[in-house]
Amino acid sequence: MTTQSSPETRADQPVLTVPEGPRHARIHGVGGYRPERVVTNEEVCTWIDSSDEWITQRSGIKERRFAREDETVIDMAEAAARDAIAMAGITPDQISVILMATVTHPYQTPAAAPLLAIRLGTNGPAAFDISAACAGYCYGISLANDMVRAGSAEYVLVVGVEKLSDFTDKHDRGTAFIFGDGAGAAVVGPSDFPGIGPTIWGSDGDNWDKIMQKESWTGLRGDMTDPAGGAVEWPNFAMQGQSVFRWAVYSIAPIVDKALAAAGLTAAQLDAFIPHQANMRITDAMIKHIGLPENVPVARDIAETGNTSAASVPLATARMLNEGEAPHGGLALQFGFGAGLVYAAQVVVLP
Numbered sequence: 001m002t003t004q005s006s007p008e009t010r011a012d013q014p015v016l017t018v019p020e021g022p023r024h025a026r027i028h029g030v031g032g033y034r035p036e037r038v039v040t041n042e043e044v045c046t047w048i049d050s051s052d053e054w055i056t057q058r059s060g061i062k063e064r065r066f067a068r069e070d071e072t073v074i075d076m077a078e079a080a081a082r083d084a085i086a087m088a089g090i091t092p093d094q095i096s097v098i099l100m101a102t103v104t105h106p107y108q109t110p111a112a113a114p115l116l117a118i119r120l121g122t123n124g125p126a127a128f129d130i131s132a133a134c135a136g137y138c139y140g141i142s143l144a145n146d147m148v149r150a151g152s153a154e155y156v157l158v159v160g161v162e163k164l165s166d167f168t169d170k171h172d173r174g175t176a177f178i179f180g181d182g183a184g185a186a187v188v189g190p191s192d193f194p195g196i197g198p199t200i201w202g203s204d205g206d207n208w209d210k211i212m213q214k215e216s217w218t219g220l221r222g223d224m225t226d227p228a229g230g231a232v233e234w235p236n237f238a239m240q241g242q243s244v245f246r247w248a249v250y251s252i253a254p255i256v257d258k259a260l261a262a263a264g265l266t267a268a269q270l271d272a273f274i275p276h277q278a279n280m281r282i283t284d285a286m287i288k289h290i291g292l293p294e295n296v297p298v299a300r301d302i303a304e305t306g307n308t309s310a311a312s313v314p315l316a317t318a319r320m321l322n323e324g325e326a327p328h329g330g331l332a333l334q335f336g337f338g339a340g341l342v343y344a345a346q347v348v349v350l351p
């Protein structure tokens with residue numbers, strides 16, 4: 001592809017060689033990993049003053065998984081990524097970019113993605129992390145789609161992974177029952193047909209503080225000690241639940257209409273609706289908002305997995321495919337939203 005020289009270009013200046021494009025992209029494989037330990041509502045109620053009935057009614061959560069103390073986001077990401085790579089039928093050395101969506105890798109820098117690249121035996125791909133909380137996976141799918149379409153990558157591994165149990169105050173009534181741990185992954189690569197619809201995404205920084213890290217640790221896990229020798233408190237996520245709930249149900253529900261319209265589809269043409277697993281009541285309100293026909297399967301992974309932030313959409317997708325709830329090759333509307341506040345929705349063809 002050649003482009004016209006700008007007025008500032010020297011007459012003898014060579015024209016850059018750039019990839020031909022755009023081409024189509026699709027998701028070739030997905031995978032999910034759930035840690036072994038099941039944490040029931042009954043167990044949570046030994047830490048906070050609550051009940052199984054209240055948690056089930058207000059959130060739809062019955063249980064969640066917690067990673068082992070020595071199990072890291074890299075360990076969980078590796079397991080999910082291996083499944084996605086196997087389903088895609090490629091080898092790790094074919095991956096040219098790794099995007100890791102996480103807010104619980106305990107280092108600001110270096111990123112988690114280069115470590116995952118080593119674990120998987122890839123060939124030194126570009127590797128970086130995305131901080132877009134519960135929208136991180138859908139942000140990643142959008143970036144991967146653009147990279148493959150534009151030709152800057154061949155296969156992109158997108159991972160959403162969280163170890164939220166490390167960043168949750170077990171005694172905070174507003175969050176202790178919500179969060180869980182897990183990982184989900186997808187391989188995005190070239191396609192003969194359009195496999196990822198336009199992403200409708202954005203942010204609402206006025207609500208920046210509605211879900212954020214706070215130094216609110218009660219001390220049970222001990223202090224982080226800074227290099228100067230002083231003790232600093234371990235940060236945990238604090239959430240203004242009601243405000244986020246209202247934002248999700250009233251402000252951003254119309255985003256799903258826009259993602260459908262941008263893909264040229266109606267709700268009745270969907271084979272699956274896979275919203276971020278934040279709260280079963282939010283999912284139900286969104287279903288009502290878009291007028292989703294009853295026969296369209298809806299992800300309800302939250303009941304057994306809790307809210308796993310960036311991992312929630314790919315984990316729910318992997319479950320729906322594994323359990324035959326959503327068809328391979330079908331059309332799924334996925335929608336991530338959370339801390340920032342940020343959101344992203346797109347229709348994808350399921351692998």
Ligand code: UT7
Pocket residue numbers: 048049050051054055058059134173174177211240241242243244245248277278279282307309337338339
């Ligand atoms: O992943 C990122 C996006 N996150 C979300 O979208 C989460 C959005 N928010 C939510 O899902 C909900 O706000 C929660 C599930 C977190 C909370 O449900 P809620 O219906 O908004 O509860 P609330 O905070 O309005 O509290 C209602 C009542 C209060 O009692 P009173 O004042 O009505 O007597 C609370 O004190 O429930 C009480 N309460 C609890 N009771 C038992 C609050 N937390 C608990 C608890 N157990 N854990």
